[in-house]
Amino acid sequence: MDFVQEPPTSPDQKQKKTLETRLRAVLSGIIDRRTGKDVLTGGLVTGHSVRISEAGARATITLELPGGPGQQNDRLSAEIEEAARAIDGIADVALVQTSHRAAPKSPAQRPAGGHANPLGLGGKTEGGKTATEEKPIPGVKHVIAIASGKGGVGKSTLAANLAAAFAQAGFRTGLVDADISGPSLPVLFGLKSRAEFRDGKIQPMLAHGVKAMSIGLLVSEDKAVAWRGPMVMGAVRQLFTDVDWGELDILFVDTPPGTGDAHLTLLQKIPVSGAVIISTPQEMALADVRRGAALFTSMNTPVLGIVENMAWFALPDGSRQRLFGEGGVARTAAALGLDVLATLPLEPAIATASDAGRPYVLEAPQSESAGVIRDIAVQIAAKLALVPAGGDA
Numbered sequence: 529m530d531f532v533q534e535p536p537t538s539p540d541q542k543q544k545k546t547l548e549t550r551l552r553a554v555l556s557g558i559i560d561r562r563t564g565k566d567v568l569t570g571g572l573v574t575g576h577s578v579r580i581s582e583a584g585a586r587a588t589i590t591l592e593l594p595g596g597p598g599q600q601n602d603r604l605s606a607e608i609e610e611a612a613r614a615i616d617g618i619a620d621v622a623l624v625q626t627s628h629r630a631a632p633k634s635p636a637q638r639p640a641g642g643h644a645n646p647l648g649l650g651g652k653t654e655g656g657k658t659a660t661e662e663k664p665i666p667g668v669k670h671v672i673a674i675a676s677g678k679g680g681v682g683k684s685t686l687a688a689n690l691a692a693a694f695a696q697a698g699f700r701t702g703l704v705d706a707d708i709s710g711p712s713l714p715v716l717f718g719l720k721s722r723a724e725f726r727d728g729k730i731q732p733m734l735a736h737g738v739k740a741m742s743i744g745l746l747v748s749e750d751k752a753v754a755w756r757g758p759m760v761m762g763a764v765r766q767l768f769t770d771v772d773w774g775e776l777d778i779l780f781v782d783t784p785p786g787t788g789d790a791h792l793t794l795l796q797k798i799p800v801s802g803a804v805i806i807s808t809p810q811e812m813a814l815a816d817v818r819r820g821a822a823l824f825t826s827m828n829t830p831v832l833g834i835v836e837n838m839a840w841f842a843l844p845d846g847s848r849q850r851l852f853g854e855g856g857v858a859r860t861a862a863a864l865g866l867d868v869l870a871t872l873p874l875e876p877a878i879a880t881a882s883d884a885g886r887p888y889v890l891e892a893p894q895s896e897s898a899g900v901i902r903d904i905a906v907q908i909a910a911k912l913a914l915v916p917a918g919g920d921a
């Protein structure tokens with residue numbers, strides 16, 4: 529349905545045309561005080577369209593604001609959004625900020641440490657990415673996506689634990705929860721308050737030594753749940769570009785399950801050093817792993833490996849009950865030419881610690897599973913040739 533062209537004479541098409549005309553008129557009345565030109569003539573609005581769906585009419589406005597985030601740009605975006613919202617018939621507005629024209633253009637001009645592989649560290653793809661599309665996050669050395677084909681396989685749990693393990697090992701670590709419609713980071717890290725804004729930037733929250741950010745720390749739960757398409761893409765982008773991440777060795781991204789808008793935004797807009805895919809051994813989950821791996825590969829993002837989760841449950845007599853079959857993850861990894869980074873059991877204490885806002889690696893550091901998670905961290909650091917500032921990996 530999404531990609532079917534409407535016949536030009538359909539009522540929807542007429543409504544779309546009318547609303548687009550109104551939108552253009554409204555935009556041409558908004559003046560950028562810095563240049564005295566309206567936002568269309570001045571080229572700040574690089575695209576605008578209206579899409580009609582069952583949920584109503586949604587205006588998508590693409591902005592290219594000079595000089596990056598700042599009071600003037602924030603005010604202008606707010607004005608544009610407000611004016612578009614006020615148009616009779618528009619139910620929703622999505623602002624998508626593509627790039628900042630004042631940003632450096634050539635790789636040589638990029639901010640230090642912002643490139644996907646600024647120091648030419650081992651393991652990273654060489655030159656496969658379209659650098660013109662991507663914007664590095666200044667000061668962030670590596671962005672690592674934690675992904676899964678299916679939901680509920682332990683992706684957020686792994687992301688939270690890996691971040692905690694990296695921070696504990698002395699790396700400057702961040703964790704961004706890019707699951708816009710189902711954020712879990714506030715619970716996993718026991719964060720209850722709202723994030724603060726300073727100098728036009730969102731301040732990450734510090735928990736377990738990790739700088740953390742999630743849409744759940746910014747807007748109320750019921751608000752983001754209905755966001756789709758451009759809205760999700762805009763929000764994901766803002767979690768990277770509008771958060772004051774500072775200097776980070778590694779920024780983990782807990783992606784939503786599957787391969788949707790958030791993944792595309794992430795891979796198109798941010799230089800991602802690599803992805804770790806997590807799966808249960810279930811056949812259905814593995815089919816989605818193949819799709820996920822294909823997406824990363826098609827975007828020239830190396831998959832660092834697969835983590836097998838909930839592989840078995842330890843019975844009181846010490847034997848292992850394999851709830852979702854055996855060998856599937858290893859076979860899938862081999863077929864894709866990927867490493868299995870680790871195998872974790874289904875361990876109720878992991879869930880209990882998560883629900884209490886404590887990553888298991890910190891709650892039960894002596895446990896076997898905590899050791900396995902730390903070993904995954906070691907492998908990731910090795911693949912990125914990453915060492916903590918002033919220390920050994």
Ligand SMILES: Nc1ncnc2c1ncn2[C@@H]1O[C@H](COP(=O)(O)OP(=O)(O)OP(=O)(O)O)[C@@H](O)[C@H]1O
Pocket residue numbers: 676678679680681682683684685686707710712784785837838872873874875876877878879880882883
């Ligand atoms: N190894 C494990 N043993 C026991 N429970 C686990 C394990 N890994 C994850 N869980 C629990 O399984 C549930 C799902 O995990 P989690 O939220 O991390 O999955 P997810 O893949 O991120 O899901 P979604 O993407 O749908 O949010 C949670 O209750 C979590 O505590």
